[in-house]
Amino acid sequence: MSADISLLVVGGGPAGVTAALQASELGAQVTLLEAGQVGGTSLNRGPAPVRTLARAARLARDWSSWATFGLTGPAPVPDLAAVMANSDRVARYAHDKKDVAGHLRRRGIDPSTTSCGPTWRTSSPRAMSTAGQWSCRAPGWKAGSRP
Numbered sequence: 029m030s031a032d033i034s035l036l037v038v039g040g041g042p043a044g045v046t047a048a049l050q051a052s053e054l055g056a057q058v059t060l061l062e063a064g065q066v067g068g069t070s071l072n073r074g075p076a077p078v079r080t081l082a083r084a085a086r087l088a089r090d091w092s093s094w095a096t097f098g099l100t101g102p103a104p105v106p107d108l109a110a111v112m113a114n115s116d117r118v119a120r121y122a123h124d125k126k127d128v129a130g131h132l133r134r135r136g137i138d139p140s141t142t143s144c145g146p147t148w149r150t151s152s153p154r155a156m157s158t159a160g161q162w163s164c165r166a167p168g169w170k171a172g173s174r175p
């Protein structure tokens with residue numbers, strides 16, 4: 029894939045998404061490159077799934093105080109696969125609910141995530157490629173910055 033674009037934003041976390049949206053509002057033709065899912069760590073692997081794991085741990089821990097409240101029953105037996113599946117379900121729900129990629133598309137921004145690998149390199153002062161799978165020429169882009 030090769031394209032001429034006004035602005036290339038590398039990274040689809042909160043800062044990259046914000047930069048892409050603001051540049052689009054100012055009239056730039058924007059392409060956003062993301063190696064994984066748009067939205068960043070907080071949305072995809074951060075607070076929502078971590079809180080779900082913490083909640084499961086608290087529920088298992090609190091079993092020891094049931095008798096104080098007149099509750100009885102066997103001690104919970106954690107099913108790690110089920111706990112992790114629930115955490116993944118919550119992360120997917122948060123990602124789908126937020127719909128960052130859809131929001132970007134509705135604003136005319138191309139969030140390129142499928143053909144882009146985790147290794148980005150500059151192939152010339154005004155061009156970038158990702159593991160030979162994706163390349164672009166950007167008139168306003170200059171190589172040299174670091175993430």
